[in-house]
Amino acid sequence: MMQLAVEVRNLSKTFSGGRRALDNVSVRIEPGEMVALIGASGSGKSTLLRHLAGLVASDRNADGCAVSVGGRSVQAGGKLSPEVRRIRGNIGFVFQQFNLVNRLSVITNVLIGTLSRLPLWRTLLFRFPEEERRLAMAALQRVGIADWAFQRASNLSGGQQQRAAIARAMVQRAELVLADEPIASLDPEASRRVMESLAELNRADNVTVLVSLHQVQFALRYCPRTVALRDGEIVFDGPSAALTPEKLGELYGSDAEELLLGEALTPNRAPRPTKIVGFPQPADGLAVAAAS
């Protein structure tokens, strides 16, 4: 039996000040899925993704709260696993603000993806092995910015920086890529290219992708499955095609407009079948998730 790519059980998070960011969230994602995480701003999307990467610990409650990635525990009962750094090595994280180191070259930023598997003496001396350098160049080629490899990251446009961040996740040989609003700071054309890069990574390398978005049309176009959050609770988990404007209105009320911003959504221009051919359709995962 294959391990689940992501398993979240009864996850809750309360921030200081008492605001409940996540409320008893449970999700299961099969390897190779490409899943959208939608919701208005403040609905808990970022918080959920950051818990998956073990960047924050959940509330300390004992009732079976657990997060695991690829069958390995990231955190349980509000405590990060002692192995969390090693697990993060298998998780690529793409941030809304790219989070590259501006003064380092693009290729060095991509090579940062190899830190977790290289011996310390190499990383502390900036001595990356030849084959890792080649891997980094190949990844930059793949996302289409190889010509910028030796520029400072700050010289790139937002869309190019985001693709460099995706190249870093490729070089990491991540089994799971978590993308936190990767296109929220980008124009439509750059957004499309970034989403294409993520989709290509998912399709060609069978990498599981969980991407948070606040524009539903991108979820419809690139992700067969959508998980929808509202005020820290999962209100929908199923095929993206089921998210009609009527359904969104039912789920979010007046907030639905925020999710439909941009192009008007009409049912006949929703998911383009050509884009999602070849995706594994995780019927079992869906059924389980929908039931929980």
Next chain:
Amino acid sequence: MAPTPFFYPKAAGMAQTLDSLQVLSTRPPKSVRTSLGTVLLYGLGFAILAWSYSGADIRPWALIEDWGNMAVLGADFFPPDFAHWRYYLEEIIKTLQIAIWGTFLAIIFAIPFGLMAAENLSPIWLRQPVRRLMDALRAINEMVFAMLFVVAVGLGPFAGVLAIFIHTTGILAKLFSEAVEAIDPRPVEGIRATGANVLEEILYGVIPQVIPLWVSYSLYRFESNVRSATVVGMVGAGGIGVVLWEVIRGFYFAQTCAVMIMIIVTVSLIDLLSAWLRRRFL
């Protein structure tokens, strides 16, 4: 009533604009309203100056009464006597060498101490003791450290190097840690998310962000350490300061003048060089 006192855009209509002008005119101009506070502030400033007057023994008339003495002393300085310029030059070079090593050692030690004193990297049980230690190093002037090290390691340049090193470590560690506290945390989190360890987060995420400021601070300190190195010699810690102290004590004012001119030229050159380096690096 009571519209907000803003100027409305033209399109908003003349009536509204007039209305808001009237509101504005009912208030006193800003300068009138703040004048009382300004008067108090000036008064406080003068009070502090008056209070310090007698303690600092300010006697401007002494300058006039003793004008003759000053003229005689000034005349003794000229013409400067450069007869021993080779010796002065050797000692000035030794002074630079003291400043170079004092600053270099300080930079090496200020890096870990600066990181340990930074609020965003270091836990409080480590940060607070390191900060207090650095405060202590900064509070004591180089001259005092120089006197102590002359006793500990003997007369000579090494005492000067140690004095400058210890004092500068305190200063640079504080400046370095402030630079670290001002970094953008997001790239560091980006590196953490790849599974990197803390050392790698600092090396790849923190250092690249602070390096321009660190270089700039280090060069500033080198400049001011060259100046400090010229005086630590006065307590026996080597360099041109020793020479300066000898010629002043021996009333060789023409030679004193020559040494001072050479110090001025050296310090100016170092300032120019370091300003040029800073421009290159930033």
